[in-house]
Each structure stands twice: as structure tokens, then as C-alpha cells.
Amino acid sequence: xxxxxxxxxxxxxxxxxxxxxxxxxxxxxxxxxxxxxxxxxxxxxxxxxxxxxxxxxxxxxxxxxxxxxxxxxxxxxxxxxxxxxxxxxxxxxxxxxxxxxxxxxxxxxxxxxxxxxxxxxxxxxxxxxxxxxxxxxxxxxxxxxxxxxxxxxxxxxxxxxxxxxxxxxxxxxxxxxxxxxxxxxxxxxxxxxxxxxxxxxxxxxxxxxxxxxxxxxxxxxxxxxxxxxxxxxxxxxxxxxxxxxxxxxxxxxxxxxxxxxxxxxxxxxxxxxxxxxxxxxxxxxxxxxxxxxxxxxxxxxxxxxxxxxxxxxxxxxxxxxxxxxxxxxxxxxxxxxxxxxxxxxxxxxxxxxxxxxxxxxxxxxxxxxxxxxxxxxxxxxxxxxxxxxxxxxxxxxxxxxxxxxxxxxxxxxxxxxxxxxxxxxxxxxxxx
Numbered sequence: 085x086x087x088x089x090x091x092x093x094x095x096x097x098x099x100x101x102x103x104x105x106x107x108x109x110x111x112x113x114x115x116x117x118x119x120x121x122x123x124x125x126x127x128x129x130x131x132x133x134x135x136x137x138x139x140x141x142x143x144x145x146x147x148x149x150x151x152x153x154x155x156x157x158x159x160x161x162x163x164x165x166x167x168x169x170x171x172x173x174x175x176x177x178x179x180x181x182x183x184x185x186x187x188x189x190x191x192x193x194x195x196x197x198x199x200x201x202x203x204x205x206x207x208x209x210x211x212x213x214x215x216x217x218x219x220x221x222x223x224x225x226x227x228x229x230x231x232x233x234x235x236x237x238x239x240x241x242x243x244x245x246x247x248x249x250x251x252x253x254x255x256x257x258x259x260x261x262x263x264x265x266x267x268x269x270x271x272x273x274x275x276x277x278x279x280x281x282x283x284x285x286x287x288x289x290x291x292x293x294x295x296x297x298x299x300x301x302x303x304x305x306x307x308x309x310x311x312x313x314x315x316x317x318x319x320x321x322x323x324x325x326x327x328x329x330x331x332x333x334x335x336x337x338x339x340x341x342x343x344x345x346x347x348x349x350x351x352x353x354x355x356x357x358x359x360x361x362x363x364x365x366x367x368x369x370x371x372x373x374x375x376x377x378x379x380x381x382x383x384x385x386x387x388x389x390x391x392x393x394x395x396x397x398x399x400x401x402x403x404x405x406x407x408x409x410x411x412x413x414x415x416x417x418x419x420x421x422x423x424x425x426x427x428x429x430x431x432x433x434x435x436x437x438x439x440x441x442x443x444x445x446x447x448x449x450x451x452x453x454x455x456x457x458x459x460x461x462x463x464x465x466x467x468x469x470x471x472x473x474x475x476x477x478x479x480x481x482x483x484x485x486x487x488x489x490x491x492x493x494x495x496x497x498x499x500x501x502x503x504x505x506x507x508x509x510x511x512x513x514x515x516x
Contacts, residue, residue, distance in 0.1 A: 086142035089121060092224050095148045095261060103230055107204045112211040116226035123217035132218050135405035135437050136347060136376045141319060146261035146291055149231075153177035154254045156285050161250065164281060167192060168248035173290065174231055174262025180250075189241025190276070195232035195265060206234065209267050209297050221321045225295045229265035232294075236267075237274035239301075246277040246499070251294075253314055255286045266296040270304035270332075277307040277499075284315030284342060291319045298326035300334060302356065307335045307495060311506060314342040316371065322348045330356030330385070336363040337493050339503060340375050341510045347376040354381070354388035354416075364490030365394040368510060369402030369434065378407045379423075383446075387418040393490045396427040397483055398434035409441040410453065416446045423453040428460065428486055430479075480513045487511075 085093075096104075096117050104110050125142050126133035153172035158180065161170055166182035169192060176194040183192060198206040210229065214222040233249050251264070270276060282292070292314070300306055314320055320343040326334055340346050352361045361381060369375045381390045396404045408423045425438045440453040460482050468478035487507060491500045 085121065086125060087145050088142045089124065091145040092228065092261065093117070093121060095146070096227055098148060099228070099230070103199070106199045107207050107210075109207070109210050112213070113227045116214070116223045120220050120223035120227065123220060125220055126218045130218050132378065136345075136374065141291075141345065144259065147258035149174035149260055149262045150256065153180075154256065156180070156252050156254055160285070161252070164248050164250055165245070166248075167245070168250055169194065169233055170250040170252065171231065171264065172252045173254060173256055173260050174264060174292065176231060185245065187241065187243055189238035189274070190243050191234070191236040192247060193234050195234055196230060198234050199230060210265060221293050222295055222323055225263045225265055225293050228263040229295070232265040234267050235269070235278065237270045237276055239271040240273045241271070242274065243276040246279045248279050248281065250281045251283070251292065253284050253288055253290050253292065253318060255288045256290070259288070260290040261293070262290065263293045266294065267299070268296065268306065268308070269299045270301060270306055272301040273303045274301070275305045278309070280310040282310070282312040282314050282320065282342075284313070284318055286315070287317060288315050289317040289319070292321070294322040296322070296324045298324065298334065300326070300328045300332035302329045303331040304329070305333045309337045309494065309499065309503065311339045311503065312342055312346060313339070313506070313510070316342065316344060316373075318343040320346040324348070324350045326352045326361070328352065328354050328356060328359035328361065331358045332356065333359070334361045334363070335493055335495065336361070337491060337503070338363075338365040338377070339507065340365070340367045340377065341507070343373070345374045349378045349380075351380045352382070352390070353384060354390070355384050357385045358387050359385065360389040362391045362493045364392070364493040366487045366490055366507065367394070367396035367404050367406065368487070369396070369398040369404045370400050371402060372400070373402045375402070376405045378409075380409045381411070381421070383410070383412040383416040383419040383421065385416055388416060389420040390422070391493070392423040393493065394425050395487050395490050396425070396436060396438075397430065397487060398427070398436050399430040401431070401433045403435045404437070406438045407441070408439070408453065410451065411443045412446050412449050412451065414445040417448045419446065419449045419451070421449070421451040425455040427455075427457045428483065429457055430459070480511050484508055484511050484513045
């Protein structure tokens, strides 16, 4: 086996037996670990991983998260409004969390609290099996996750203020491997806004492995923004699986701004008639960063809709890999699907691989997809320079304008402005 697999097997062996067996999950955890070790890491011939080499990661070793959260800049965390749930290096940080102001019908707590409780239904999602050999990180998550977020909204409950989920990575004695599992569940007619912050504070080379389940019941509505701005040495592996019932709407925005290696897989099943997902993304690669994003949207019922605007930018020796898959199943008549993958290539040494895929098994549908890779418009650069900007400032301004477009999937202008400002700081524009 590789050094990575050995380290994760040792991490499982070090878990307290009572924690492994909590809520009757021991057998499921051991089965997930055995499957991950038996199939190993996916290689270049594995279709879903062919653009992302795990050779360097496989040679590394990691240590488990510490028993207590490390110290971080409290002022930085306090700048994130409540309600917020904070984790540092994969460990819940009660002193930095602030759950004041949670409205009626909203439950927000760490997974560890549910594992220590007496309601197996609260953590039943941890028993889910992942049956494909290339789901190795989801399997390790199933085996090792003892922390994460549980967010539940009762029928008709409304969370007007955004709920902030904060994951901070800081330097530690060794490179930490943290596996976190999340459940966001909205009952019928519930509405909420969730903002994930994945932040780095200080240089580190940790591995964070997140799996998030989103369950939206009939007519529920969720706005979900995920900001990934980890340290330049980090590895971020994330998977989001969403299931939408009839009339549910899922608006989502992903900003991939940090980490040395980041991979996010977003799977959405539109199971009920009239369900809709509007998911946009911004992928920024510079230096030697590797950014891998995979979308898979399944239209399984009538009159479902997806709108997927994703923009990428690659500079220096960075590489961006994007796969956007839409499947319209038999019987999903009236579906409306649109995928847009637009990309800017700023360096001769950078690389962008974009793969839109549309599979239709139904009649009377509206579907379109497209992908472009190009360079900055020299005419637009000339215009900005004629107005007094130097070439670098003009380039950065155009880059931000290009990447700003997917932010419009968010319905609230204030949220767009905050994320646009974060994007500006990342690009070094004058709006930073």
C-alpha cells in the first residue's frame, strides 16, 4: 500500500473503539475502510480521476487531528457574523463558535455531539455506503469522520440570517488529515442561507476531506455559498451530494481560490417535479495549483431545471480540470438544462481541460451546453490603459469582471458584494 493508505489505516486503528462503534456504526465504518484499502487510490486510467494525479499525495503521511482546537486569531473569526459553528484543524472550537440568535425550528450542532447522544437517526447518514472503487475519499470519510456539521430545519422554518460554517487550518506538529461529514436537511417549505468558509491561517500542508449531504424536501429553498481559500500548501478534497424533492430550489456558489490541490465533486439529483438547481462556480489557478471540479446533475422528474455557469482562470503553471455532466432521464419531460464553462488561459504553461457532457433520454426538453477557453481581449485592455491604468491593473480588473459573472446565482446583492470583495483581494485588484 501507499504511505497515505498506511497513515489513514493507522488513523482508524487509533480511534477509540467506543467512538468507532457509536450509534451502531462500527460495522459500516469497518466495511468502508476495508473497501478503500482493497481498491486503493485511483490512477490515470480511472476516468473520473484521469486529470488529477494522486502520486505525490499517495507518498505522504498524515497525523490525526489534535484532541483540542489550536489557537487562532479570534478577531478574524469574530468578523464572521453569528450564528456560526467553527472548527480548527477538524476539531470543533466551542470558544470561537456562536450559536446565538438561531431561529425557532433550526438545529445547528457539531456531529460529535450527535455521536455522543442517544438518537441514531441523527447520524444515520454516516452509514451510507459508497460502492464505486473511485470513491476512495468518501469511503475514508465514512470510516474516519467523527466531526462535522448537522443542520436541520423543521417544516416551514426560516433562517433569514446566513448560517456560517467555518473551517480553519493552522500549522500543527505534523500534517493533519481531517475527515468531516456534514448534513444539511430542510423539511418541507423551509428556507435558509448557508455560507461555508474554508480558511488557512499560516503555512501548512494538511489534508481536509469533506463529504456534505444536502436533503431538500418539498418546496424547500437553500442558498449555499462555499468559499475555499486555504493555504497554498493544503489539500482540499470535497464531495457534495444533494437530493431535491418536488418544488425545491438549491442555489449554490463555489469559489475555489486556495490550496495546492483542490477537488470538488457536486452531485445533484432532481427527484421531484419542478425541482431546480442553480449552481455557479469560480475556479482560480496560479502558481502550480491544481483545481479539479466535477458536476453531475440528474433530471429524474418532469419540469426540472438546472443552470450551471462556471468560470475558470489559469495562470503560471496551474492546471484546471472541469467536468460538467447533465443527464435527463426517461420521463423527465419538460426539463430545462443549461451548462456554461468559460475559461481564461493567461500563460503558455498553464492548462485547462473542460468537458461538458449532456445525455438525454426524454422528449420535449430544452438543453444546452458549451465550453470556451481563450485569452483576455486586447481591445478591452487597450481601452482600460487609455483611461490611465497600467497593463497589470487593467488585466486584473478584466479578470475580476470575467470571474464575477457566476456570483449572480446568489439572490442577495449584499452577499454578492462580500464574495466579490474576497475575489478582488485574491486577484489583487483595486477593489480589494
